Amino acid sequence: MSKQAKSKSAPPVAHDARDATLERLVALARRYPTVTQSLEFALEVAILAAQGLRQIAAGVREGAEVVAHRRAVAKVPGKGRTRRAT
Incomplete structure (x- = not known):
């Protein structure tokens, strides 16, 4: 088997760890059943x-x-952040 064929079939390092x-x-569970x-x-x-942690990360991304949207809107001329009461 060539070196390339072996590397393709090997699982990623994360899986090995x-x-x-x-x-x-x-x-450990077998050695210490209690x-x-x-x-x-x-x-x-x-x-x-x-x-x-995944939920926190999703909240941070959101x-x-x-914030990015608000900054983009603030940079558009004539589009202020404040809204007038109707």
Whole structure:
């Protein structure tokens, strides 16, 4: 098999690191079965934290888009930010 064929079939480095981490967690859970529930709990907490961080990042992006839009509107001549009451 050529060098190129091997590199195409190899998974990305991130997958290798994640797989190694999961293998270590499984080994710990087997070695310490009483701690397995604690590890499962910690994993669930980590997943929830990651989801929360994604939501925060989405909010930050949305806020940045709003600010960019306001700045763009403010630069257009004759289009002020203040609105008159009707």
